Amino acid sequence: AQKVTQAQTEISVVEKEDVTLDCVYETRDTTYYLFWYKQPPSGELVFLIRRNSFDEQNEISGRYSWNFQKSTSSFNFTITASQVVDSAVYFCALSENRDDKIIFGKGTRLHILP
């Protein structure tokens, strides 16, 4: 069965520090998709990135970067030079090719302190 584990329930860092959010997944499929979503205090989840299982290239988007490692079943998310606006709950998610359901991890609440 598919499973997503975000071991860090809550993280606090001071503004401008770098922070990495961990995500470990389990799946029996060889084809699957990984996602990160951000949930700001307003409540609406916002899509950040998708990766398919055949694309292990790391990705960078501004201050955000993602490290996908199939060998360790991890898809970690790093924010560089964090800002107060990055404070939110971040969810890692997984979808197997056999269906279209996206299963979410329990989320990591990130506090960026001024």
Next chain:
Amino acid sequence: EADIYQTPRYLVIGTGKKITLECSQTMGHDKMYWYQQDPGMELHLIHYSYGVNSTEKGDLSSESTVSRIRTEHFPLTLESARPSHTSQYLCASSEFRTTVTGELFFGEGSRLTVL
């Protein structure tokens, strides 16, 4: 910006009442979902739909029901609300196969409190 709307945003009701949470999207998406988010943040899929007249139960058993009579509308109903139903309910939609587009569009959620 996502064009998916949920009403009401907040609802406080007494035990035994019937409630309907509305969800509408103007993007013409075939697939729609309801997630329940508990106070510990975890998101659980409770219902989803592939299109008109299609409804499926998600991974978390729920006493709620859904209907999909129109593409743009996916309401969730509780016939008799109980305090255990207190939660945040999030509606989402995606264009055809989520695994192709990679993106769920979420509404802002409906926070339900049952006294």
